[in-house]
Amino acid sequence: MSRVVLVHGIGQQYKGEETLLADWYPALADGMALASDVRLPREDVSMAFYGDLFRPAGHRGLGIPELDASDVSDDMERDLLIQWWTYAAEIDPRVPGPDAPARLRTPYLVQRALDALSHSAFFAGLSERFLIWSARQVRVYFTDAEVRSAVQRRMERGVTARTEVIVAHSLGSVVAYEALCAHPEWQELSFVTLGSPLGIRNLTFDRLTPRPVDGRGHWPEPVKRWINVADRGDVVPVVKRLADRFGDGIEDVSIHNGARAHDVTRYLTARETGRRIAETLTPDP
Template structure:
């Protein structure tokens, strides 16, 4: 079984295990090289825990790709609040994005949703991303957190790939939430290193408070359960311009033992490959395999 398990992020429902492994394997090896490792990962060393298809509708002859979502499909509550959070984060890191005004903080009104999607479509982060894809991403996060059956299926895909040989789990974006919950559900696992990249795990109320297992209250503040034994080394990498990773420092949410670092991905702020090729990512993978 694989020594490294990768867990993909949001919006990969049209891909698959082999497609993603072909993308991740060379990027992981580039990161190892940057970290000075002499070892290179072979095909058999890396497995992808693919869960994207649980979000993909059954094929129909007249339907291709994402559903034709519009701004009217963004639901009030979770989806509109997450959209507003993305908008605020994009405006804070991209001078070309007009920040939300006071009238837009009432996320959930049709006007504020349309304004948010329009602003994000012009940001560096979402450049080239179709509106329907943005809405689809919002709905994927929403469905994972609020659909118990889908959540169990997605977590099972990760658990199925983790064997006694697995030493490192690298999880991107929404995949970091799936991987975290899968590891928590298997407390006896032998994973030595968890690497979360572009992770939304630290977002209070929207993500953190909805995790399974639920955070405990420590000094009046929620503290996420540690996803393994004490010896597990958890490293979280975030880019300043990555709006999905709204909370860059996970230590307040999960404790001081999470190693948090900022990386520089340029215009590809949330791209998995940009994270994987970074020296810090490579060093964490190298240490986990040693």
Template sequence: MARVVGVHGIGQQLLGEHQLGAAWAPALADGVTRAKGRLDPDDVGMAFYGDLFRPVGRALAVGDPRYTASDVEEGFEQDLLRAWWEEAARTDARIVGPDERTLLRTPTAVQAGLRVLSRLPYFADVALRAMVFDLKQVRRYLTEPGLRERVWERIDAAIGPDTRVLVAHSLGSVAAYEALWHRPDWPVTTLVTIGSPLAIPGLVFERLRPPPDVPDGTLPGTGRWPGNVRAWTNVSDEGDIVALVKDLKPRFGDRVRCHVVHNGSHAHDAKPYLSSQEVGRAVASGLGGAGD
């Protein structure tokens, strides 16, 4: 089994473990090389769960449902869209954020938010219906009974006795964090999260399983440490709107090593993260090679 296992993020439902592995393995190997270590791409495996979100096919229709702005539901989905929009405005002076009057409570405001995000490099090649589908994936994972446990099972199937490092991107970082806590018997000792939304207040953090520890009854509290992991490194790009909270230490403790990198125009893409020296150093260290 693989010594390093990757866990993908949102929007991968039309791919699979072999396609993703073919992209992730060389990128991770390059990152480890930057850290003056060595990683054989054959030592990298993928935990794939995207098909759990793929709609059941029917005659003459395959792929994502043809969502429109009107399909962005009130509550979680609109709140997440607004959070992404506000973060995009914070990191790019050219973008006008939502004002207090709209708050995405109307179809027109939702459409405007989707239109703004579609101009960002990460979403530039993403159709509107697919962007809405991404919002629904996050909401479904966090709220749909039994779904997150099925995702954990996919990660479990990829973990072997030799697996030491888990590298998880975007929504996959939430799944990996939760799965590690619920499976302390895994041999994984190093967690690397990239482009992670784990600490987003109100939307993600308080919905984690296990829930945050709130000793004084005052939210948001402190996140539990993930299982038997000895080292946790979180890497984010300043322009990554999905990773709204770059520093995880205030929520998960000072043991988390947090780094900010520059991924160029595609801030949330997995491959620039994977090939960075910071990720490579964390992976190499977890495997007992070069690193900090």
């Protein structure tokens, strides 16, 4: 029965609710403390955890399955990798874009995208298989009806009559958005999206449920206030202004997270984020 429900993004298949909260809750508390006098007890915060639903079935080796460019046969996975690559090239002058001449040893577009991303400032140090696995989780959510329904059930269980704000990161913002749209009967609450890919046309935006109409996404009925926080250097939220997609009622906030632009703890410790989350909570009597 928490006041704040947190929703994680991709890459959490080997963790759990308590593991994630061990990182998220202190960051949330620090961000709020920097910007306000509001103190949020740990028992008032919960995590809508669904990462295990993406945990692969038994396979040889540990961790993420062995994947390379030849495993990217799905159009959505390819398009997402190229979208990340295109934006990474725009913000990082060291990254050659898709229009740059290809070296003979990397003739295939997906392989070029993986090479460029793995050497970009944003994805530095991440393996090609991690990049592919990340794109695959996004694709699975949108194309596997059973997984999508199971994720939504986890989200629904986390929201109660006491919930005042949902704070969702990355793909979690898509999960939370669809749940909010599906439950107009939920009481009014605030919605905070961090590093959200909700606005990317032809990838996430056009696959949402409910479908956008005439280029405009549906406003979730329970949401009385929507705050969208994005770092310009974050490659995942290619579209930084969600107000252009969902309406002027969204408050788009720009922050700077340093080198780890998509890191949720950087988002949560930002003064700008902490102040707005604090504002959404009912003052203690």
